[in-house]
Amino acid sequence: MPQRASADGRPPAPSAAAGGKEQRVTKQRIAVSAALDELNDFVSTQELYRILQNKGVSVSLATAYRILQSLADEELVDVLRNGDGEAVYRRCTVTVHHHHLLCRNCGKAVEVEAPAVETWAARTAQEHGFTEVAHTVEIYGLCPACSARKAAAQ
Incomplete structure (x- = not known):
C-alpha cells in the first residue's frame, strides 16, 4: 500500500521495503508519492521531476531516481521500459x-x-x-x- 501522511499531516512511520530495509519517510518521498497518486499514466523520472519542480517541490533529479527505485523495490509502483528503453513508473491500481x-x-x-x-x-x-x-x-x-x-x- 502507498504511504500517505496521516490526517494531521505528519508522515507515517518508516516502512519496511520488500528486502527488509526500512525506508525513511521524507518530505521528498511524500511529494513523489503524492505526485504519482495524481497521475494516471506511466511517467519517466525526468517527467516526474519536471512536475514536482512546477509545483515548487524541492527535490533533486538524483533523489527522484532513488525514491522511484525504492518505491519499485517495495512493489508500490510498477516500472517498465518504454519504447525508447527508458524506465517509466506508475502507481498501479x-x-x-x-x-x-x-x-x-x-x-x-x-x-x-x-x-x-x-x-x-x-x-x-x-x-x-x-x-x-x-x-x-x-x-x-x-x-x-x-x-x-x-x-x-x-
Whole structure:
C-alpha cells in the first residue's frame, strides 16, 4: 500500500521495503508519492521531476531516481521500459500480478490479467527446470483514440 501522511499531516512511520530495509519517510518521498497518486499514466523520472519542480517541490533529479527505485523495490509502483528503453513508473491500481497494453503514441496504459500467459510461463519454466520464476509481459500498440486519429489523418 502507498504511504500517505496521516490526517494531521505528519508522515507515517518508516516502512519496511520488500528486502527488509526500512525506508525513511521524507518530505521528498511524500511529494513523489503524492505526485504519482495524481497521475494516471506511466511517467519517466525526468517527467516526474519536471512536475514536482512546477509545483515548487524541492527535490533533486538524483533523489527522484532513488525514491522511484525504492518505491519499485517495495512493489508500490510498477516500472517498465518504454519504447525508447527508458524506465517509466506508475502507481498501479491492481495489486495482483498483471500485464499492460501500452500505446506507443500517447503512453496510455491498460492493466490486463492474462491467465494463458501465466500458464505458459509456469509450464515453460518447469520444462527447463527453472524455479522461483518471474516474468513481465508488455504489449505495445496504438490505443483506440490514437488509431482513430491516425486513420482520420490518412
